[in-house]
Amino acid sequence: MPKPLKHIFVCIQSRPENHPRGSCAAKGGIDVFQAFMQQFDSRKLYDRFALVNTGCLGPCDLGPSVLIYPEGVMYRGIKKTDVATIIEEHLLGGKPVERLMMPKEVWG
Ligand code: FES
Numbered sequence: 001m002p003k004p005l006k007h008i009f010v011c012i013q014s015r016p017e018n019h020p021r022g023s024c025a026a027k028g029g030i031d032v033f034q035a036f037m038q039q040f041d042s043r044k045l046y047d048r049f050a051l052v053n054t055g056c057l058g059p060c061d062l063g064p065s066v067l068i069y070p071e072g073v074m075y076r077g078i079k080k081t082d083v084a085t086i087i088e089e090h091l092l093g094g095k096p097v098e099r100l101m102m103p104k105e106v107w108g
Pocket of ligand 1: 011012013014022023024055058060061063064065
């Protein structure tokens with residue numbers, strides 16, 4: 001297996017209804033992950049990039065969250081309609097999508 005150029009982590013964490021932190025699953029994280037899988041299948045990206053579903057990445061209130069390494073770029077509030085843009089501009093174009101990135105203050 002060749003070493004992936006990037007790892008894409010998509011939060012699909014779920015929590016009980018009315019949990020104070022909410023969850024990416026409740027906000028559409030699973031749809032986002034499925035959209036990534038569809039794009040990876042149709043564009044044959046699995047030999048270059050590693051796609052992983054994951055538990056909580058931290059900023060649940062801004063989810064669904066998507067984290068891309070090695071850059072350490074986190075995206076927030078991702079919808080399935082954003083997935084093609086992230087793939088086109090970030091994975092294939094090498095330029096993170098500024099307008100979808102988590103605000104810097106989240107790490108403060
Ligand atoms: S539940 Fe997705 S970031 Fe916390």
